[in-house]
Amino acid sequence: MTGAPRSDDLPDRAEVRTMLAAFGQRAADTVPEELGSLELTWLVAEFEQRYGLQLDLDDDGFGAVRTVDDATELLRAAVLAQRTALAQRTGHAGHTVHAEPAGAQP
Amino acid sequence: MTGFSLSPVPPSVLPHSDAPDDWVDRLLLAGPGGEECLHLGAPIDRDALRALVEEQSVRLSAVGLGPGGTVALRLPPSLAFVAVLLACWRLGAQVALLDHRLTDHEVDAAVARLAPQVLVGSAHRPAAALRGFSEAEPVAVALPEGRPARTGHALVQLSSGSTGPAKVIARTAGDLLRELDCYRRLEEFPGEGERVVLLSSVVHVLGLVGGLLNGLYAHAALTVPERMTAAGILAAVAGSDRPTTVIGVPFHAELLAGAVTPPPLPRLRRMVVAGELVRPGLPALFTRRYGVPLGTMYGMTETGVIATDLDGTLHPAKRPVHGMRMRLVKGELQLGAASSPYPGLDDPTRWSDGWLHTRDAAELDGAGGLVTVLGRLDSQVSIGGLKVDLTEVEQTLTALPEVREAVVVFDGGAIEAYLATEPGADLALLQDGLTRRLAAYKRPRRLALLPALPRTATGKLLRDPAALRDTATAAVTSAAAAATAAAAR
Numbered sequence: 001m002t003g004a005p006r007s008d009d010l011p012d013r014a015e016v017r018t019m020l021a022a023f024g025q026r027a028a029d030t031v032p033e034e035l036g037s038l039e040l041t042w043l044v045a046e047f048e049q050r051y052g053l054q055l056d057l058d059d060d061g062f063g064a065v066r067t068v069d070d071a072t073e074l075l076r077a078a079v080l081a082q083r084t085a086l087a088q089r090t091g092h093a094g095h096t097v098h099a100e101p102a103g104a105q106p
Numbered sequence: 107m108t109g110f111s112l113s114p115v116p117p118s119v120l121p122h123s124d125a126p127d128d129w130v131d132r133l134l135l136a137g138p139g140g141e142e143c144l145h146l147g148a149p150i151d152r153d154a155l156r157a158l159v160e161e162q163s164v165r166l167s168a169v170g171l172g173p174g175g176t177v178a179l180r181l182p183p184s185l186a187f188v189a190v191l192l193a194c195w196r197l198g199a200q201v202a203l204l205d206h207r208l209t210d211h212e213v214d215a216a217v218a219r220l221a222p223q224v225l226v227g228s229a230h231r232p233a234a235a236l237r238g239f240s241e242a243e244p245v246a247v248a249l250p251e252g253r254p255a256r257t258g259h260a261l262v263q264l265s266s267g268s269t270g271p272a273k274v275i276a277r278t279a280g281d282l283l284r285e286l287d288c289y290r291r292l293e294e295f296p297g298e299g300e301r302v303v304l305l306s307s308v309v310h311v312l313g314l315v316g317g318l319l320n321g322l323y324a325h326a327a328l329t330v331p332e333r334m335t336a337a338g339i340l341a342a343v344a345g346s347d348r349p350t351t352v353i354g355v356p357f358h359a360e361l362l363a364g365a366v367t368p369p370p371l372p373r374l375r376r377m378v379v380a381g382e383l384v385r386p387g388l389p390a391l392f393t394r395r396y397g398v399p400l401g402t403m404y405g406m407t408e409t410g411v412i413a414t415d416l417d418g419t420l421h422p423a424k425r426p427v428h429g430m431r432m433r434l435v436k437g438e439l440q441l442g443a444a445s446s447p448y449p450g451l452d453d454p455t456r457w458s459d460g461w462l463h464t465r466d467a468a469e470l471d472g473a474g475g476l477v478t479v480l481g482r483l484d485s486q487v488s489i490g491g492l493k494v495d496l497t498e499v500e501q502t503l504t505a506l507p508e509v510r511e512a513v514v515v516f517d518g519g520a521i522e523a524y525l526a527t528e529p530g531a532d533l534a535l536l537q538d539g540l541t542r543r544l545a546a547y548k549r550p551r552r553l554a555l556l557p558a559l560p561r562t563a564t565g566k567l568l569r570d571p572a573a574l575r576d577t578a579t580a581a582v583t584s585a586a587a588a589a590t591a592a593a594a595r
Contacts, residue, residue: 022364024385024519034551036520038357038490044236045336045361054337062235063546 007080011047016072019046033067040065047075053082119258120174121200124280130196133283134322135159143322145329145345146185146239155192158185162193162244169248171224173198174255177246178222180213182206182234183308183330184242188318190226195279199224200255202262203309205492206234207545216264220274223252238305238331238338257449263311263407266486266495266548275407276449285315285410286323288427294376294401294416296326296351301373303329303342305354306491311407312380317353334358336365344369352377355491356384359400363391374398378416380405381491383481389418404479407493408447408462413477423476432470433461438483439468487516494521494548503550506539508532511559514550517571523550524574526559554578 011019020035021028023042035043040062044055055078065071126132137143139153150158171177177194179201181187194201202220204213206228217225229243259276266273289295296302302321306313308330321328331342339362343350350371352358356379362368374396380403392400401416404424413424426432431442441464446457456463467480485496496514503512503523508531513524525536533555540549560568560577568574 023360025387030518032518032520032552034520036489036551037546041236041334041357042361042364045364048335048337049366054333057235059235066551 007076010076010079013068013072016043016068019043035065035067035071040071043071043075047079051079053079055079055082120198121255121258121260122198122279123258124278125283129279129283130192134192134319137325141325142327144188145327147332150185158189159192159196162189163196166193166197166224166246169224169246171197171199175199176222176252176255177224177226178202178204178217178220180204180206180225180227181242181244182228182240184240186242186244187308190244195260200259200262205309205545207547209542209545211543212545220262221251221253222249223254224248236334238334259449265407266493266498274449275447277447282315282319286320288411289316289320290324291428292414292416296324298325299348300326301329301346301348301350302326303331303339303350303352305334305339305352305358311405311410315410336361340365340368343371343374347373349373349375351375354379355381356388357490359388359392363388363395368395371396376401376416378403382488389421406464409441412441420476423471423478425476432477434468434470437467439464439466489547492547499544499548499550502543506536508536513559513567513569513574515569515571515574520551522552522571524554524556524559524578527555531555556581
């Protein structure tokens with residue numbers, strides 16, 4: 001096992017705001033800094049769809065999110081954790097997991 | 107089923123006395139033993155459900171619950187919740203449902219108010235994030251201070267209160283059966299041989315009656331997805347060959363409409379949402395994505411379903427359900443109701459002379475018999491279908507020792523609070539205090555501390571969200587300038 005899973009393809013704060021704007025079809029500059037649980041659920045669905053993963057989030061982590069920055073940090077960490085786990089299972093590290101969008105998995 | 111009218115029972119009789127004897131066994135649990143009726147992670151047939159209900163009946167009897175008894179359930183959506191609820195009703199008890207998301211502080215207040223003889227909770231705190239249901243292990247505890255039922259209601263629910271404490275809303279078993287009969291008369295609503303994927307909580311009226319009880323009564327199998335993400339919901343919809351209806355709140359329709367490449371879902375009949383107004387454009391977006399209608403329903407905890415547009419062809423109007431009488435008084439929609447659903451509350455602004463005041467503004471189309479709901483006339487808002495009264499939030503904030511005054515507003519789908527606090531008040535401490543007292547969905551998303559709250563020329567607290575935000579921004583700018591000036595000295 002060498003290296004860590006890549007993270008340069010993960011969304012930053014600006015991209016997360018764009019994802020949030022799609023919720024209710026709003027303009028990105030009208031997305032407030034503070035998040036509710038519905039918006040966080042929306043973001044989880046967006047991340048899962050984009051990366052073909054199922055993210056494991058505990059209640060404490062989910063409940064502690066208050067802002068776009070908190071959500072960006074939590075979801076980036078969750079994707080990286082999933083990638084690390086997958087890499088360990090398959091024996092490959094530093095490798096992007098490509099999969100069908102989660103929405104296509106019945 | 108005919109002959110039920112809205113809340114027809116005088117409140118002095120035993121719970122369940124306005125419904126047929128053994129109504130839970132005969133109307134909800136009866137049916138072929140091998141018929142799948144629920145799917146929460148695994149299929150459950152009627153034999154298995156009957157055995158679970160019997161097991162809970164024995165346990166609840168052992169702690170003294172019986173006819174005319176009272177019990178409060180504090181369980182998350184789970185198979186245990188279903189079994190305990192049906193067991194309590196089967197024993198003839200009056201059941202109060204407490205949302206499992208309520209804080210200990212809120213549950214203590216509810217128990218003090220309702221005085222149930224038995225409280226059923228979960229042995230461990232179940233994980234809830236993104237889950238459609240939990241694994242709960244029910245534990246029933248007898249409460250020595252509890253009192254037997256004082257009214258003939260079978261179901262008691264609490265609504266966020268406009269005067270601070272939660273409002274008690276009660277329904278009889280006969281009224282629940284009346285609502286089930288309304289659903290049965292709607293051809294488009296799921297019936298025998300069909301299937302419901304339920305996204306709304308079974309602790310609230312839409313999920314409880316429209317989802318769980320209708321599923322059992324009409325023999326439509328009920329599935330609750332394990333994960334409430336778009337992928338999890340779509341997997342649940344795709345998991346059966348039966349004609350499937352998805353029931354949820356508008357947020358769930360947003361979530362599904364946002365799925366980029368949904369799988370083919372040839373058995374999906376429609377999605378039906380209720381709980382709050384649907385954003386214009388969402389029904390068309392949903393139908394483009396899935397090729398089926400996004401129907402809507404209008405209802406309230408007090409009465410259940412009031413009007414529907416299950417095909418989405420009347421939007422934004424809806425057709426009243428069977429037997430629903432409506433009138434408009436000064437723009438407010440009122441419903442014919444023989445008795446008040448608010449035990450112990452004598453408030454003519456909520457129920458008077460056989461009419462229930464919905465506090466919703468509406469238009470009635472006299473010729474077509476349709477109703478269009480326009481929005482609330484009071485301080486109640488909807489967060490993902492859950493009702494929150496801003497007055498309750500405001501009073502909870504004002505009760506915190508550091509807070510002198512509070513104004514709570516709703517803007518852009520979120521609750522915002524503006525506070526005038528004692529000098530040196532700590533925002534983190536305030537948030538902790540609120541976390542202990544208010545369920546997460548009721549908490550303001552934004553808390554702004556101000557030296558003083560802005561007022562109108564006549565001295566009233568200003569409640570315009572934009573003006574409050576401007577004041578908060580100005581306060582932050584002025585504090586920053588003062589800090590800079592102090593640093594320069």
